[in-house]
Amino acid sequence: xxxxxxxxxxxxxxxxxxxxxxxxxxxxxxxxxxxxxxxxxxxxxxxxxxxxxxxxxxxxxxxxxxxxxxxxxxxxxxxxxxxxxxxxxxxxxxxxxxxxxxxxxxxxxxxxxxxxxxxxxxxxxxxxxxxxxxx
Numbered sequence: 001x002x003x004x005x006x007x008x009x010x011x012x013x014x015x016x017x018x019x020x021x022x023x024x025x026x027x028x029x030x031x032x033x034x035x036x037x038x039x040x041x042x043x044x045x046x047x048x049x050x051x052x053x054x055x056x057x058x059x060x061x062x063x064x065x066x067x068x069x070x071x072x073x074x075x076x077x078x079x080x081x082x083x084x085x086x087x088x089x090x091x092x093x094x095x096x097x098x099x100x101x102x103x104x105x106x107x108x109x110x111x112x113x114x115x116x117x118x119x120x121x122x123x124x125x126x127x128x129x130x131x132x133x134x135x
Contacts, residue, residue, distance in 0.1 A: 004031035007046050010054045011038065015094075064097035065089060068104045072116050075108045084116070091119045095126060102129045 005017060008031050014020045021027055026034065040046035069088050073080045092100055103125035107117055117125070 004035065004043055004046075007031070007043070007050055008034055011046075011050055061097055062093070065092055065095070065100060068092075068097060068101040071104050071108060076114060076116065078116075080116075088116075088119065088122075092122070099126055099129060 008014070008020055009016070011034070012020065012023075012026065014023070029037070035043065035046050038046065040049065066089060069085065069092065070080070073085075100122075103122060106129060107122065107125045111117060111121075
């Protein structure tokens, strides 16, 4: 069974409880209050409505993250080592796929070395894209 806190985070798109507690519009509401405001009578009803969609979104985001990272190996004509790929995947699993995709594309276009960029290089690329997109 899913707990109410997780349902609040999923339903409102919060990354963690601190984000919920720092939201000026929702900080005053308990998880139960929010459940009732959304029109659900029980945690089971709320979970049945929210969690299948959440799991589907998570699967899609994982696939998009994997696809974005695989472009490095495709661009170099290499087959990824499964262990190496898992390290990269775990490093970027929380990164929005669209942002990761832009950073990967930019690194492929501008990088001069014929090897896979380090995790740090990719994180720098993500920061550069984010700064450029939101500046």
